Amino acid sequence: MVGGGQLARMTHEAGIPLGIKFKLLSDTPQDSAAQVVGDVVVGDYRDLDTLRAFARGCDVITFDHEHVPTEHLRALEADGIPVRPGPDALVHAQDKGVMRAKLDAIDVPCPRHRIVSDPEDVARFAAEIGGGGAERLGEGRWSGDGSGGFPVILKTVRGGYDGKGVWVVRSSKEAAEPFRAGVPVLAEEKVDFARELAANIVRSPHGQAVAYPVVESIQVDGVCDTVIAPAPGLDSELAGQAQELALRIAQELGVVGHLAVELFETTDGRILVNELAMRPHNSGHWTQDGAITSQFANHVRAVLDLPLGDPRPRAPWTVMANVLGGDYPDMYYAYLHCMARDPQLKIHMYGKDVKPGRKVGHVNTYGDDLADVRERAAHAAGYLRGTITE
Amino acid sequence: MVGGGQLARMTHEAGIPLGIKFKLLSDTPQDSAAQVVGDVVVGDYRDLDTLRAFARGCDVITFDHEHVPTEHLRALEADGIPVRPGPDALVHAQDKGVMRAKLDAIDVPCPRHRIVSDPEDVARFAAEIGGGGAERLGEGRWSGDGSGGFPVILKTVRGGYDGKGVWVVRSSKEAAEPFRAGVPVLAEEKVDFARELAANIVRSPHGQAVAYPVVESIQVDGVCDTVIAPAPGLDSELAGQAQELALRIAQELGVVGHLAVELFETTDGRILVNELAMRPHNSGHWTQDGAITSQFANHVRAVLDLPLGDPRPRAPWTVMANVLGGDYPDMYYAYLHCMARDPQLKIHMYGKDVKPGRKVGHVNTYGDDLADVRERAAHAAGYLRGTITE
Numbered sequence: 001m002v003g004g005g006q007l008a009r010m011t012h013e014a015g016i017p018l019g020i021k022f023k024l025l026s027d028t029p030q031d032s033a034a035q036v037v038g039d040v041v042v043g044d045y046r047d048l049d050t051l052r053a054f055a056r057g058c059d060v061i062t063f064d065h066e067h068v069p070t071e072h073l074r075a076l077e078a079d080g081i082p083v084r085p086g087p088d089a090l091v092h093a094q095d096k097g098v099m100r101a102k103l104d105a106i107d108v109p110c111p112r113h114r115i116v117s118d119p120e121d122v123a124r125f126a127a128e129i130g131g132g133g134a135e136r137l138g139e140g141r142w143s144g145d146g147s148g149g150f151p152v153i154l155k156t157v158r159g160g161y162d163g164k165g166v167w168v169v170r171s172s173k174e175a176a177e178p179f180r181a182g183v184p185v186l187a188e189e190k191v192d193f194a195r196e197l198a199a200n201i202v203r204s205p206h207g208q209a210v211a212y213p214v215v216e217s218i219q220v221d222g223v224c225d226t227v228i229a230p231a232p233g234l235d236s237e238l239a240g241q242a243q244e245l246a247l248r249i250a251q252e253l254g255v256v257g258h259l260a261v262e263l264f265e266t267t268d269g270r271i272l273v274n275e276l277a278m279r280p281h282n283s284g285h286w287t288q289d290g291a292i293t294s295q296f297a298n299h300v301r302a303v304l305d306l307p308l309g310d311p312r313p314r315a316p317w318t319v320m321a322n323v324l325g326g327d328y329p330d331m332y333y334a335y336l337h338c339m340a341r342d343p344q345l346k347i348h349m350y351g352k353d354v355k356p357g358r359k360v361g362h363v364n365t366y367g368d369d370l371a372d373v374r375e376r377a378a379h380a381a382g383y384l385r386g387t388i389t390e
Numbered sequence: 391m392v393g394g395g396q397l398a399r400m401t402h403e404a405g406i407p408l409g410i411k412f413k414l415l416s417d418t419p420q421d422s423a424a425q426v427v428g429d430v431v432v433g434d435y436r437d438l439d440t441l442r443a444f445a446r447g448c449d450v451i452t453f454d455h456e457h458v459p460t461e462h463l464r465a466l467e468a469d470g471i472p473v474r475p476g477p478d479a480l481v482h483a484q485d486k487g488v489m490r491a492k493l494d495a496i497d498v499p500c501p502r503h504r505i506v507s508d509p510e511d512v513a514r515f516a517a518e519i520g521g522g523g524a525e526r527l528g529e530g531r532w533s534g535d536g537s538g539g540f541p542v543i544l545k546t547v548r549g550g551y552d553g554k555g556v557w558v559v560r561s562s563k564e565a566a567e568p569f570r571a572g573v574p575v576l577a578e579e580k581v582d583f584a585r586e587l588a589a590n591i592v593r594s595p596h597g598q599a600v601a602y603p604v605v606e607s608i609q610v611d612g613v614c615d616t617v618i619a620p621a622p623g624l625d626s627e628l629a630g631q632a633q634e635l636a637l638r639i640a641q642e643l644g645v646v647g648h649l650a651v652e653l654f655e656t657t658d659g660r661i662l663v664n665e666l667a668m669r670p671h672n673s674g675h676w677t678q679d680g681a682i683t684s685q686f687a688n689h690v691r692a693v694l695d696l697p698l699g700d701p702r703p704r705a706p707w708t709v710m711a712n713v714l715g716g717d718y719p720d721m722y723y724a725y726l727h728c729m730a731r732d733p734q735l736k737i738h739m740y741g742k743d744v745k746p747g748r749k750v751g752h753v754n755t756y757g758d759d760l761a762d763v764r765e766r767a768a769h770a771a772g773y774l775r776g777t778i779t780e
Contacts, residue, residue: 017736019741036428292734306725343682343699348407349407
């Protein structure tokens with residue numbers, strides 16, 4: 001696996017029971033996964049020679065992140081190393097411009113969008129998609145019919161995640177910043193969404209696929225805060241549409257492994273694709289304790305072309321809450337409180353240095369009563385961060 | 391953790407989500423746990439200098455096996471390193487003579503027993519406990535009232551496991567072998583048992599303890615083959631007695647961490663203690679997929695003096711079946727069959743070279759229908775071993 005973050009850490013954990021010999025290419029020996037994996041190569045994935053030397057002797061290569069250059073992946077394939085997901089699929093998770101063009105071509109509903117060349121072009125895009133000058137009414141709602149105009153979302157087509165590389169602009173005057181990096185910029189309508197959903201699926205090389213229940217993903221300041229599985233009150237037909245959409249995207253794009261399709265549920269009951277991720281994903285962390293087979297175990301099985309495991313939930317409700325870094329670097333005393341308060345709590349920490357606002361772990365809770373399950377997850381995540389102290 | 395076997399492997403796996411920095415002392419770099427742990431010291435646990443150098447910087451030491459000499463453990467404690475379980479507790483799992491004497495002293499029901507000095511003494515022991523010369527009637531049943539006489543069980547007080555170091559003798563003439571090692575020999579009555587049970591509990595340094603449901607353990611050729619959780623049809627009062635007995639033993643012996651109490655359920659409805667193990671145990675492997683908190687996670691929590699997790703089952707029935715090595719060293723094709731046949735199957739392999747009869751992994755299944763859950767576990771274990779081929 002290339003990349004030493006928490007996704008690699010949890011993939012290794014899931015691979016241990018299968019007897020997988022897991023080898024890691026990590027930027028540093030201190031990376032989250034490098035702390036817990038036996039066979040670690042420290043090196044830079046952007047360097048082709050490093051990547052090639054690492055890949056030698058591997059049966060298959062997969063990824064903790066989407067940053068390995070496409071041409072490097074092609075070089076590994078030319079060396080005879082299976083790369084899963086392959087470069088032709090992965091490019092859709094690397095480049096938002098390529099992703100939008102492909103989704104348009106296969107008739108997948110997306111927010112309206114186009115590549116824009118400069119701030120004036122952003123103004124033209126806003127005029128094209130709507131009346132312009134919409135007013136903010138609060139709580140993510142905007143005036144008008146939700147069909148476009150300013151504000152507009154701008155994204156650099158490469159390199160963004162967790163709110164980085166994304167801007168919300170209300171006028172062409174605010175639109176200068178995204179163009180400074182010299183990377184193509186994608187403009188998208190700001191969708192009048194009711195909530196965010198995610199459809200997680202896993203697909204194997206010979207085309208077997210499993211779909212997890214569609215979840216609700218609650219963001220705070222552009223970062224995933226809470227995931228509820230399944231999405232409460234979601235119309236079963238819409239849930240089925242979301243699963244089918246994710247399966248169709250995986251098939252059309254040739255995805256192997258885990259695919260997360262982040263979705264907007266609009267106020268008028270439609271779903272639109274927001275982002276794609278081709279690796280285990282934060283919106284699937286609940287599966288570690290809430291599903292028969294976790295996203296990590298199924299990613300490993302898919303990458304090795306093994307039959308996939310059952311994705312069904314083990315409890316009526318599972319809630320995942322991210323733990324962000326707070327003021328206390330040592331979590332031992334927080335563990336004492338959280339474990340004593342809730343003996344069913346599942347803690348997943350990443351071994352990262354605690355820095356304020358940094359994702360350092362998550363907790364999972366499950367049970368029959370959604371309000372109780374949510375409260376337990378929120379309390380534990382808040383206590384581990386230090387924002388709740390009783 | 392001292393010892394690189396599968397118990398250390400699975401303890402590491404369970405420690406990853408807690409952000410535990412896990413350090414391993416392993417006999418070889420190829421040991422089961424050494425393959426998957428990042429921080430491995432290769433060395434001999436029987437050498438005190440090696441053990442001391444390993445322990446330096448550890449917050450606490452625990453064990454994959456019970457073979458570390460007691461005097462070494464005392465030396466580590468004198469160095470200021472907490473050892474859990476401590477030497478005064480662990481000696482009861484190391485020396486069957488010490489264990490029986492202690493259990494007698496605290497009025498725990500055991501098979502009748504005493505240390506014997508030679509084959510003639512074995513004959514005297516047989517005469518003491520019963521009429522002698524009992525006849526085998528088949529299926530582990532013997533004539534008489536089941537109250538003793540030949541056959542007699544002989545065990546070396548140290549070094550035995552999985553049927554090794556254990557003999558069943560029908561006369562003093564058969565009793566020479568156990569005395570050849572020069573280790574004290576314990577004689578025990580051959581109990582007329584209906585089945586074997588195990589009571590697994592976990593206890594923390596300040597005395598919190600949790601009890602898992604009592605399980606049935608089915609042995610084949612002296613090796614654990616199948617564990618059923620909970621033990622089918624077990625009288626709830628007897629189950630409670632077994633849990634209380636295990637909790638009392640842990641408290642009286644000062645056990646910290648996981649304690650497995652292997653029990654005989656006699657044909658007349660009593661329970662007798664067969665063996666003790668102070669570490670995660672084969673009879674608790676079902677907890678990985680069948681309990682809210684696994685024995686490995688709770689062992690880690692106990693050793694670190696963290697509050698313990700909920701030991702209750704997540705499904706009405708969970709069955710564990712051990713996978714023994716068969717003729718096929720490569721299990722990939724067996725995985726294809728097993729995973730495709732049962733998408734809910736949980737496979738746990740140890741990364742060991744496959745040798746005929748060697749424990750190389752186990753499978754867990756769970757569900758509502760015991761017959762179905764048993765069939766799925768037995769099929770998968772048999773297929774992985776190669777004894778089932780369809």
